[in-house]
Structures are given as structure tokens and as C-alpha cells.
Amino acid sequence: MTRAxxxxxxxxxxxxxxxxxxxxSESRAGFPGDGRAEAARIATADGREFTLPLDHDQIxxxxxxxxxxxxxxxxxxxxxxxxxxxxxxCIHAGWLRHGGEFAxxxxxxxxxxxxxxxxxxxSINF
Amino acid sequence: xxxxxxxxxxxxxxPTREDLRIAWLTALAIAIHVAESALxxxxxxxxxxxxxxxxxxxxxxxxxxxxxxxxxxxxxxxxLLLGTFLTPAFALSLSGALASLAVLGAALALSRGLARxxxxxxxxxxxxxLLAALAHxxxxxxxxxxxxxxxxxxxxxxxxxxxxxxxxGFASGLVVAAMLPHLESQPPRAAAAPEVQDRExxxx
Numbered sequence: 245m246t247r248a249x250x251x252x253x254x255x256x257x258x259x260x261x262x263x264x265x266x267x268x269s270e271s272r273a274g275f276p277g278d279g280r281a282e283a284a285r286i287a288t289a290d291g292r293e294f295t296l297p298l299d300h301d302q303i304x305x306x307x308x309x310x311x312x313x314x315x316x317x318x319x320x321x322x323x324x325x326x327x328x329x330x331x332x333x334c335i336h337a338g339w340l341r342h343g344g345e346f347a348x349x350x351x352x353x354x355x356x357x358x359x360x361x362x363x364x365x366x367s368i369n370f
Numbered sequence: 371x372x373x374x375x376x377x378x379x380x381x382x383x384x385p386t387r388e389d390l391r392i393a394w395l396t397a398l399a400i401a402i403h404v405a406e407s408a409l410x411x412x413x414x415x416x417x418x419x420x421x422x423x424x425x426x427x428x429x430x431x432x433x434x435x436x437x438x439x440x441x442x443x444x445x446x447x448x449x450l451l452l453g454t455f456l457t458p459a460f461a462l463s464l465s466g467a468l469a470s471l472a473v474l475g476a477a478l479a480l481s482r483g484l485a486r487x488x489x490x491x492x493x494x495x496x497x498x499x500l501l502a503a504l505a506h507x508x509x510x511x512x513x514x515x516x517x518x519x520x521x522x523x524x525x526x527x528x529x530x531x532x533x534x535x536x537x538x539g540f541a542s543g544l545v546v547a548a549m550l551p552h553l554e555s556q557p558p559r560a561a562a563a564p565e566v567q568d569r570e571x572x573x574x
Contacts (some may be wrong), residue, residue, distance in 0.1 A: 245489070245496050246497070247491060248481065248484065248491050248497050249494045249497035251497070252493065256500050259531060260533055263529040263532055267407075267525050267528055268526070315548055339533045
């Protein structure tokens with residue numbers, strides 16, 4: 245192997261490291277047109293639907309048929325903080341961060357979906 | 371032999387020695403290409419690319435033009451034999467071959483320029499094979515993304531595919547490096563080609 249060959253081999257290794265950091269890291273920064281998820285689309289019991297940006301930290305109190313459900317938006321993610329329902333499935337869903345992630349409190353009829361430029365799923369069926 | 375109806379005279383197309391050489395080497399590359407297509411592949415698009423060993427050996431022995439002929443003829447005839455002509459597989463194969471040939475041409479020119487500065491700076495078989503393999507995979511990948519699967523999820527496949535390409539490129543580079551001394555010491559086989567006068571070889 246010549247010196248130039250070693251140079252090419254080193255450049256190849258660098259390229260591979262770059263590719264893995266771009267496409268296999270948590271931030272997935274290399275995907276074209278990607279960013280973090282940007283907004284939470286929230287649907288409430290009275291049929292209203294609104295969208296809130298995730299880069300703005302806040303606590304939301306939403307009224308439902310059972311009582312008040314509290315949502316928290318922090319650090320680009322959204323979660324159910326508390327809900328008067330029985331199963332607490334919505335709270336166990338945890339932080340929603342990526343486009344396409346979804347959680348709902350069916351008893352209190354409130355749902356949250358993260359909408360972003362990139363979605364995790366093409367479609368979901370229940 | 372062609373018999374032209376107007377004149378009734380015989381036209382003989384005589385292949386030059388270079389034509390025959392390219393035909394032989396292409397036949398070898400096609401054989402490897404077809405044999406390799408029988409190997410199962412864990413990832414779509416991941417193949418050892420052993421036929422490129424022939425392309426690289428031709429590049430070092432006979433230059434870039436001959437390598438272009440061998441590589442493109444191999445893609446064309448290989449696809450005809452495998453029944454993939456004009457299918458997506460053919461488009462991927464062709465785009466990969468074109469990309470690697472373009473990079474090989476540029477690398478060869480650059481390597482010759484650098485070798486004038488310092489002899490240790492020219493690219494050997496391993497460097498060339500690495501570049502060719504990465505360019506092949508890159509070209510294929512871009513073709514797949516542009517025409518067949520324009521979905522961003524495809525990029526998740528790029529790092530492992532490139533890793534495989536680098537690995538197989540390195541391996542085939544070592545194979546070429548081991549082959550070349552034997553090939554270069556081989557005396558030219560005069561018997562392989564019949565007497566040939568000129569490149570065009572079209573005699574009335």
C-alpha cells in the first residue's frame with residue numbers, strides 16, 4: 245500500500261464515522277428536511293383541536309368529562325402530567341417527542357399527537 | 371462477415387487485439403457477476419462486487435478506457451443473462467458502475483499528477499478499490515433514493531451499506547494487489563489475436 249492508499253483508507257474511516265453520527269445518532273441530524281418534532285396537536289373533550297409549539301415550555305390544564313387533565317410541555321416534548329382517569333395509560337405513555345407519537349386519555353377524551361417534519365410511522369391502525 | 375447486397379463485395383470486420391482483450395476480460399467479469407448473483411444477500415444492495423476486481427485489474431493494466439468498456443459491457447450483458455435488463459436492479463447496477471468509473475477516472479488522473487510530485491503519492495490498487503467501491507455504493511444509493519424509494523428512512527441504510535462497501539472494496543483491493551505482479555510478468559499472448567493491422571480494421 246502506498247501513502248496515498250493509507251490516506252484513502254483513513255478518509256474512508258472518517259466518512260463512515262461521519263455517516264454513523266449523521267444517520268444513526270439520536271438526533272438524526274442528517275436526514276434531509278429533518279428537525280425535532282415541532283408541535284403538539286391536542287384534541288379536547290369538547291371537540292376543539294389546537295396545536296402548540298414544543299419549544300415553548302408550559303403546563304396546560306384541560307377540562308374533560310371526568311375533571312382536569314394536566315399536560316406538560318418541556319424541552320421539545322409533551323406528556324400527560326396528571327389525569328383523573330382510572331387506568332392512567334395516558335401518563336404511562338410518557339414523553340412524546342418524535343413526529344407521529346401519540347397518546348390519549350380516552351376516559352377524559354383528550355388526545356395529544358406530535359406533528360413534525362418527519363414522522364415515525366407512515367400510518368397507524370388500531 | 372457481412373455481404374452487402376448492392377456491391378456483392380465482402381466486408382470483413384477484424385477485431386483489434388484490444389477488442390479481443392476487452393472481450394476476454396469482459397467475459398471473465400460477466401462470469402463472476404453471474405456467479406455472484408447466486409449468492410444470498412443479507413441486505414438489499416449488498417454484494418461483494420467481485421466483478422470489480424476485473425475492472426480494477428484492467429484499469430491498472432490497460433488504462434481507464436478499457437476499464438470503462440469492461441465494466442459497462444459487464445453490466446449490460448450480465449443484466450441480459452440474469453433477466454434484469456432495464457429493471458430497477460439494472461438501473462442500480464448501471465448507476466453504481468457509472469459513478470465508480472467516474473471516480474476511478476478522476477482518481478487515476480489525480481494519482482498520476484501526484485506521482486509527478488512524489489512517487490509515494492500515487493494510488494495503489496487498495497486505494498483505487500476503496501474509492502471505486504464507495505463510489506459504486508454512493509451512486510447506487512443516490513439512484514435508489516432519487517428514483518425508486520424517495521423516503522428519508524432509506525438513509526438509515528446508508529451507514530451499514532457504506533461499511534460493507536468499504537470492507538469489500540478493501541478486500542478486492544488486496545486481491546487486485548496480489549494479482550497484478552503475476553499479470554504484469556505474463557508475456558503478452560500473441561496467439562490470442564489473429565494478425566491485425568489497424569484499429570478500425572474495416573477493409574473492403
